Amino acid sequence: MKDILSLFFAYAKSGLKTRFQYKLDAIVTTFAVFLREAAGIIAMYLALLKFDTINNWNINELMFLFSLIFITYGIFIVFFMALRDFSDWIKHGDIDRVMLRPRGILTQLVMCGADWLAALGHGTLGIVLFIISANSVGIEWNAVTIIYYIVTIASGVLIQGAVFLFFSAISIYFIETRSLKEIMYWNLRRFAGYPISIYNKLIQTLLIFVVPFAFVNYFPAQFLLRKPDMAAYPEWFMYISPFVGIVLYVIAYAFWKFSMRFYKSTGN
């Protein structure tokens, strides 16, 4: 374990150094990511000046909901960037190199590199939204809620990690999976920022049972905020995020393990 951690720090150090080689460019890029992700919320903020609430959620509650998405993504991308870009790894034959090294393949992939600028951009946005909203949405921060919140963040990272583990397993067979990721992750994530109760049944089902973003932010936020639109869903949905994360990850891992047996190098 100790040596895996040292692997992580070694990679992190060189990764950060590379990214911040051109300091001004790195700062502008980070800010651009921050702003790109914030655009939807800025538009929402302006719209709510006119409309006040969306399905009884006010702007602070909405920002709290959004913050969970961005904080979990910011942490997720530190560990799972290699899985996000797994089809490129396969295309360029980089996996062969990883296979030859004396550590587990997935261990290396998880430890080997983070998209630091994305992590900073998304993470900062998440933290800013959290700071703005945390004290104005009526959450009483005590031992229970703080532990619940930390578990929620961890589950959110795990759920998204599992989703990308699935995608990378699929790219072993199909190599290019960009469109799949575009539709099943990025588009659904755009849906997930808002209270899912505003959508029709089909989209809700997708967000709860297929790519369970609802367990990353909506249901945990409901535990803390108790909005009336929770009545449409079973009460226990608010408590199972960690189990969703763990179960999904175990299944994804098994599928990935199984798929790796079919791995064929794409060439030299």
Next chain:
Amino acid sequence: MNTYIQFAAIKFRNNMAYRFEYLMGILNTVLNFIVYCCIYKALYGGANEVDGITFSMVTTNFIISLGLTNAFSKNEMFLQDKIKQGTIANELLKPVNFKFRMLFEDMGDGLFKVIFNFIPAVLIAMVFTQIQPPAGILNFTLCLVSAVLGYIVLWYISFIVQTWSFWLFSVWGIVTIKNVIINICSGALLPLWFMPEPIMNIIRFTPFDSIFFTPVQLYLGNLQGCEILFNFARQLLWIVILYFAGEFFWRRGIKKLVVQGG
């Protein structure tokens, strides 16, 4: 002129090769459209109109601006890649105006996307929700004309930002920031009817609302007589200003350009 049209035609044909890509493009537009419809449906909360703006006006605004955003999307790293790889040296030697060539290639792209991306997306979206028909044939024609002018405004803003790659290490960040500003201020993310008055007063002095919002207003027939002329004049004025600004940066950039190796 014929040469440039050929550039556009080649781009148009190139696109035909990536059928899967454009199917995904349509799906993307439609999904984005659905998100906005759901959000505004929830915001309207059953009300028929807010401030005289009906729900179907909002959805029409979104389908037109999202469709045009998608149709107008282009490779904004084009110039930077050419400069980084040094191939710009060869491009400049060719007996064509590089800038017009870029414009026409992008227009070829845009035309392809309007036909195979925007129109199908509109047709699919019409199944989900009500979209207002154009206020009349004349309004529809005016909308098309102003959409073309809006495209040129958008293209020149993008071109100006791209020319900064003569000076900067990478323009990706600035391009992204520019797109955020355009998305918010042009009404693509928030219909400009709902933009708070103080911000709207600033936007009136920028080219942003003449990109998508002018075509939308013309389509819906919200502008009358003099207002129509005024809006067209504004679009043309911005094209002229942006043209000279673009020319300024382009000339400076070319003078500064040093290509290392071949």
